[in-house]
Amino acid sequence: xxxxxxxxxxxxxxxxxxxxxxxxxxxxxxxxxxxxxxxxxxxxxxxxxxxxxxxxxxxxxxxxxxxxxxxxxxxxxxxxxxxxxxxxxxxxxxxxxxxxxxxxxxxxxxxxxxxxxxxxxxxxxxxxxxxxxxxxxxxxxxxxxxxxxxxxxxxxxxxxxxxxxxxxxxxxxxxxxxxxxxxxxxxxxxxxxxxxxxxxxxxxxxxxxxxxxxxxxxxxxxxxxxxxxxxxxxxxxxxxxxxxxxxxxxxxxxxxxxxxxxxxxxxxxxxxxxxxxxxxxxxxxxxxxxxxxxxxxxxxxxxxxxxxxxxxxxxxxxxxxxxxxxxxxxxxxxxxxxxxxxxxxxxxxxxxxxxxxxxxxxxxxxxxxxxxxxxxxxxxxxxxxxxxxxxxxxxxxxxxxxxxxxxxxxxxxxx
Numbered sequence: 001x002x003x004x005x006x007x008x009x010x011x012x013x014x015x016x017x018x019x020x021x022x023x024x025x026x027x028x029x030x031x032x033x034x035x036x037x038x039x040x041x042x043x044x045x046x047x048x049x050x051x052x053x054x055x056x057x058x059x060x061x062x063x064x065x066x067x068x069x070x071x072x073x074x075x076x077x078x079x080x081x082x083x084x085x086x087x088x089x090x091x092x093x094x095x096x097x098x099x100x101x102x103x104x105x106x107x108x109x110x111x112x113x114x115x116x117x118x119x120x121x122x123x124x125x126x127x128x129x130x131x132x133x134x135x136x137x138x139x140x141x142x143x144x145x146x147x148x149x150x151x152x153x154x155x156x157x158x159x160x161x162x163x164x165x166x167x168x169x170x171x172x173x174x175x176x177x178x179x180x181x182x183x184x185x186x187x188x189x190x191x192x193x194x195x196x197x198x199x200x201x202x203x204x205x206x207x208x209x210x211x212x213x214x215x216x217x218x219x220x221x222x223x224x225x226x227x228x229x230x231x232x233x234x235x236x237x238x239x240x241x242x243x244x245x246x247x248x249x250x251x252x253x254x255x256x257x258x259x260x261x262x263x264x265x266x267x268x269x270x271x272x273x274x275x276x277x278x279x280x281x282x283x284x285x286x287x288x289x290x291x292x293x294x295x296x297x298x299x300x301x302x303x304x305x306x307x308x309x310x311x312x313x314x315x316x317x318x319x320x321x322x323x324x325x326x327x328x329x330x331x332x333x334x335x336x337x338x339x340x341x342x343x344x345x346x347x348x349x350x351x352x353x354x355x356x357x358x359x360x361x362x363x364x365x366x367x368x369x370x371x372x373x374x375x376x377x378x379x380x381x382x383x384x385x386x387x388x389x390x391x392x393x394x395x396x397x398x399x400x401x402x403x404x405x406x407x408x409x410x411x412x413x414x415x
Contacts (some may be wrong), residue, residue, distance in 0.1 A: 002083050012361040019316040030150045031405060056104065058280075059281060062321075064320075064321070064322075074274075074276025077155075077276070078273055081236055084259075084265075085260070087260065089259065090254060091141055091145070092236045094217045095111070095141060101170065107171075108170045109367055115139070116163060117164040117166055117345075117348075118134055118135060118156045118346060119348060126352070127350060129160060133154055133251070135346070136234075138403070148254065149254075156237060162344070162346040163346065164346040166216065167373075172282050173280065173330070173362060173364055175223065175331060177213055178222055178317060178362070179317050180314055180328065181314075183301055185334055195306055197306055197392040198336065199306050199389045202336040202355070203335055204217070204336050204351065212223075213217070213358040215357070216350035216356055217356065219351065221346055224274045227273055231270070231273075236259075237265050237267075239270050240270075245259050279322065280379070282328065282329065282363070284328065286413075292410050295412070298400065298407060302400070304393055304408075307358045309333045309403070311327050311328060311330065313326065333358050335357065337355065337390070338352075338356055338388040340390075343387060345372075359371075364379075378409070379413060380409050
């Protein structure tokens with residue numbers, strides 16, 4: 001049975017897909033005193049990142065002993081199965097983080113588990129449908145909810161203007177993504193304004209002033225917040241960050257007595273689970289061949305690397321030297337890009353229905369379905385579906401010979 005869920009980092013998730021050669025315009029204009037005013041800052045390295053030195057699903061190499069211990073504790077929280085007696089529900093998509101993030105190892109993706117998002121977009125304003133239980137509408141409810149309402153899932157309200165199906169992404173290397181400085185992403189947005197393909201990605205500046213990077217709409221900037229929301233929306237597990245149970249279904253509020261009450265997840269468990277997702281190593285690159293080396297060059301020539309930036313660098317991280325000053329082969333600029341009306345589904349806070357964060361391609365070789373909706377079963381089809389600010393790269397891809405197209409897609413399949 002498929003379990004709905006969102007691209008979170010612990011629990012079902014908000015990032016999926018494969019190829020988003022997209023872009024859009026940046027509303028975050030640098031200040032006059034900011035070096036981002038200058039279009040001459042160094043460009044991101046346009047070379048393949050070094051392979052990850054550890055097996056898939058392992059922790060980053062070189063952890064301090066206390067980090068390795070917390071990673072192990074966090075993995076135990078990640079695989080913990082919750083029940084109604086331990087806080088599950090009353091609305092949920094799965095019973096554990098690993099229930100969705102399990103392919104090919106714990107922390108991986110899933111092509112079977114999904115979640116349903118719905119919002120309403122009117123004249124540039126996004127209604128998250130919170131008063132009706134949105135934006136995540138869970139696929140399961142506890143027996144107590146069924147006994148009270150007769151429902152077995154949370155229905156999408158009729159006033160939703162868009163519905164988005166979100167499949168589970170992997171969470172490998174996400175701590176490195178978290179450690180990329182905000183300024184780097186702001187600089188990329190500034191730099192892309194002069195791109196001849198008009199792929200001006202928009203840094204999603206959040207209410208806290210930081211740049212969002214997690215979720216398909218880049219709506220969260222750090223893993224602890226992302227995980228706390230995932231625990232709540234995917235499993236109904238409350239924490240000190242999200243203490244309110246999801247009690248709205250079909251526009252009606254369930255009685256608080258339907259749940260045991262209290263905080264379901266301790267701060268220690270939340271911190272440990274966050275450490276697990278933060279310290280997971282990025283997936284290793286696959287071996288290259290003459291064909292994929294050709295494809296790598298075409299990746300640049302076609303314009304894929306304009307948005308799928310091969311690598312970015314983390315900043316200094318006092319909390320973990322293992323995350324400091326590392327080159328991350330994420331193949332993304334982590335910016336919002338307008339992908340055109342054909343791919344549009346939901347708005348999300350400040351992101352409009354056609355805006356999506358460039359999907360990181362690292363680890364794409366482990367996936368079988370691509371794009372935010374998982375409707376593409378090949379890299380070729382994913383590229384063909386690019387619209388909006390990805391249109392120029394798509395046109396160049398279509399102009400390649402069949403052998404060149406095969407080389408480019410073969411290269412992407414090694415990432």
